[in-house]
Amino acid sequence: MYTLLVQKELKNILLSSKFTATFIVCSILIILSVFIGIQEYNNAVSQYDINQQIASQNIEEANGWDRVRNIAHRKPNPLQIFVSGLHFDVGRLSNISSRDDVKLSRSPYSDETIFAIFRFIDLAFIVQVVLSLFAILFTYNAINGERENGTLKLAFSNSVSRAKYLLAKFSGIWLGLIIPLLIPLLVTLLLLMVYKVPLSGADWNTIAAFFGLSMLYVTFFIGLGLLISALTQKSSLSFLLLLVIWIGSVLILPRIGVMTAGQLVPVRSVAQIEALQQAYEQQQWDEYSESLSNSWKQRMQEMEGMTEEERQAYRDEHEWNWMEEDDALRRQVRENITKNNRLLLEETQNRKNHQQQLAFNVSRISPASSFRLAAMNLATTDITLKSRYEESMRTYRDIFTEYVEQKKEETDTQGGFQISIDSDEGVSIDFGRDDQKLDVSGVPQYTAPDVSVAAAFGRSIIDFGLLSIFIVICFGGTFVAFIRYDMR
């Protein structure tokens, strides 16, 4: 009997023209998205390779170790094909030098703004928006539609238990929707192999986990559709309700999380920070000039009543001291300003982290947010993408600058520049090794930060759990509602 009921549900889905149409559309979307994702990735890889080459060439061709400039590049991640996350919004490169702080700039979208308008639609987006809608489309009338058809009455005029019927209904619908979706997903894996996207064993595991996550998410919407369908008598009503819930949970709630967090934990904007920094700077310099003029006044006072000669002698005697005093004061001011700037940034960063965490947690009332967060965490294209790279680039900067310093010292004697003044040629600066290329074989190379699969899974585990809980709630609710369902 169970198999008979499952078969019926399967047939009911597969025989409907609605299914054929939506299935084809979804499949095309999925395959196209991954196909374009692969092209994007390959472009990014070749660009990355060229940039790497240019960077090492630049080092090679520098006129000396003190002239060496380096740029570190963010390495394309094959998982961005499925979950682009923040990939297109985070800068691709940063200057590596002892003078400037590491700052990722030139994101793919800032370089090619046209693509920012028609943003890349990744598989995660398709699952989140399109497949959830697809699941609702096939479940909104799963129970009340059968009531309207009279098939529920006819079925239950037989010796059939409601629990068994519901279980079979769920299994049938699940199989009928999930199995067909596996087809385009498997095609995408084939595409990855055909285009020889370099994937490690860990990457394959992550992709499997991402597919699992997607199924969990679609299962939630199947459960939701069943629940609403079991709570209402009319399919027109359940469709409307589900549409409202879908819009709420997919489009609105995730943003509400960010908005509430913004209200609860306000964070200074960049402009505000700059204003504060400037105000402090101004105040510090004002104070500095005041104390400077004060000390000069005092110095003048000390010289009062002296003869011109005595003054000159006094000045000669103290000038050096005074200069040092003033210098120290200026240095102190500079130091204060730097410290204040750093403090402001740190404080803002802390608040930002706090806000972020709150935003994520609030938005997790919607399974769509859970799905999105988990997908990005799995693919490591999540919110930490930028800080992760900047941090590793800072570490690299220290290593790199240290190496360069050392090289500079080593080559100072023979490689230092020489300024010669000639009456004919004027001033010329001789670096001593004009045509010679630097030996860059020992230059430390930048390696992208590695996130272990375990860590990525660990960070997405809450969302897997939340989705599972949502599913259990939906099915529990459907069960209770169906046992008491008025099928007339």
Added chain:
Amino acid sequence: MEHTESNITPAPMLEARNLTKVYEDGIKALDNLNLKVEPGKIFAMLGGNGAGKTTAINLFLDFIQPTEGMALINGINANKEPLEAKKHVAFVSENVQLYPNFTAMQNVDFFVRLGGKTHYSREQYEAALHRVGLQSSAFDKKLKDFSKGMRQKTGIAIAILKDAPAILLDEPTSGLDPKAGIEFIRLIGELRNEGKAILMSTHDIFRAKEISDHVGILNNGILMAEHSSDDLRGVDLENLYVEYMAGYMEHTESPIANALKPS
């Protein structure tokens, strides 16, 4: 099981005992209904819209719980042991729609199997569909392209194939054209001769008289009168009709009732 060996009064296959249903909103749809349908008998419930016919049938199928009394199928309380009781009953609903994406054959196959009959061949399905008067060309058409009467016929075929000792029919002739109506009456007669106990609700007094062994007139949830076919033989149809309509007219202003009212 209340099987008695005596041939004088065989145990009823369908029985309502003090069956009462008060809906949540306080409407007393069925008031102390008592009726028995023995194997090989047809009981017709006559009554206007809202008289309580569908309510009575829903109680036999455990779609609703009785406020008082009980509905028995083959001696089994339909609300206490529904799964057991429903093994003995086939049902044709008021407005059969079935699965629109399935063909007649697929619908029949599914529901008959669900009814526990898995041994039928396609030929037997075809024979049953023929028997209810569905043309062969429609057998493999999707139900969404069927007329109301064609769906009704498919539903009746399903009930026949379930081959249960009791049959519940809620206004089975409502969608049928006159020819199909006549064929249906003949079919019901055949089923009775096979020993089925049949409880049907109808608005059609003439057919009810023609075919039934018992006619019960239901008004406002109360069984006003019950006549056996022997009683009816002597009674002038007109009188019965007026009696029936009088009860009908008391609480409804149905346009159908008005149309039926003799001028």
